[in-house]
Amino acid sequence: MSKLAFFRPDDDRAAEAAEIVRGLGHEPVSDPMLEVDPTDESPRTDADYTVLTSKTGVELAAEAGWEPSGEVAAIGSPTAEALRSAGYAVDHIPEEFSSTGLVAHLRDAVDGTRVEVARSDHGSPVLTDGLEDAGAYVHETVLYRLVRPAEAGQSAELAAEGELAGVCFTSSLTVEHFLDAADERGIRAEAVTGLNQAVVGAIGDPTAETAEANGIQIDVVPEIAEFEVLAEAVARRL
Template sequence: MSREVRVAVFRPDDERLRDAVELLDSLGATPVPDPMLEVEPTGRTPRTDADYAVLTSKTGVELVADAGWDPGEATLCAIGDSTAAVMREHGYAVDVVPDEFTSTGLVETLRGRVPGARVEVARSDHGSPVLTDGLEAAGGYVHETVLYELVRPPGSGDSAEMAAAGELEAALFSSSLTVDHFLDAAAERGLRDEAVAGLDDAVVGAIGEPTRETAESRGIDVDVVPDAADFEELACAAVEVAAPTYRE
């Protein structure tokens, strides 16, 4: 790599952040870990009498598995391959994974199946209404269980200071909420505008179109959106743009 590439990453402070740091190290970049999400479980469990049950994240799967949730006869749906893999690890048989790993993709996959069916959606408190509204519009009777809340960890925001000082070459937003929490942390430190301006000179990656739309609606220009909503693809693409010689 011809120059130092400092890359801010905002994943929760668990194996996801550790894996992200390891990946960025392997790409020759300098990780700047600044978790913007912290999980607070609600203690709730999904209903057990649904015809279809939808899980949207690794965290949600782990919470329902730890609670001993039994989906009964429900057709189990995962929003993407990574969620499906964790479901299988915990002994859940996955019946449906959409080709497009988004709320819209899952709605399109289920559109012809859910009219008149009871659909359980179990996820965080920041789940997109695209999924629940879309399934209801398709004719399903939708019930949502909030398994956990996503909050901003106290003390987050070092990356915002670095962005404001022009010390970031890239930033990787892995959800719309990481965008908002980054900006909240910057505002808390009195440098929101400066942090956004600093990102103008960096490579900004968003994991999918909804995250891109959130960032751009908040004044952050997005440079990279991978074809698949996959963090590894996001990181590789962003580092490639930030330092095209990193593979040499």
């Protein structure tokens, strides 16, 4: 079985990803590049619209006892499923699961309203700037920070040795942390060369742009920004 690497946080997301990769006939290489560091903040409760951008954010909001007063928007179906599982109603899901897609979905509704954006410390300004341009009064709450685990980097070593057949990058930050781990080991050039000999997938255009700006060739960008769709697309190319 050929090795396919991914960088999901070391929780049920990594376990689910490994199961998906095995089901596609490849050996999973789980190298978590993101670790959640909660800020103990909670989304505001007085907004007309509250935007959640991740399952992690939903879980932290629910643990804090957050109760929204207005409508709730999820950036994509995984976030929406997490909201519903936690007992929240979901009023808005964009057709395109991205910051750009969410801005386009809400643009005509938010002029003059208060919009709360609750997410990580690495959220794209595309979302907040776009909502402000649409006339909303935007407040952002950082629910958690995303840091690189100290032990991360096995995938960089495998890439440098030419042992990875496929790679799934699920955010710009996973690309950056992969390269940081390679830098620490003094194998960045070798790791990038190894990636460029593999099939590399990016979950969306911003992730692809980050990778390509750092010399990593992207072979696959799925139409739907979900890990399973990304992994299937990489596996098809393999």
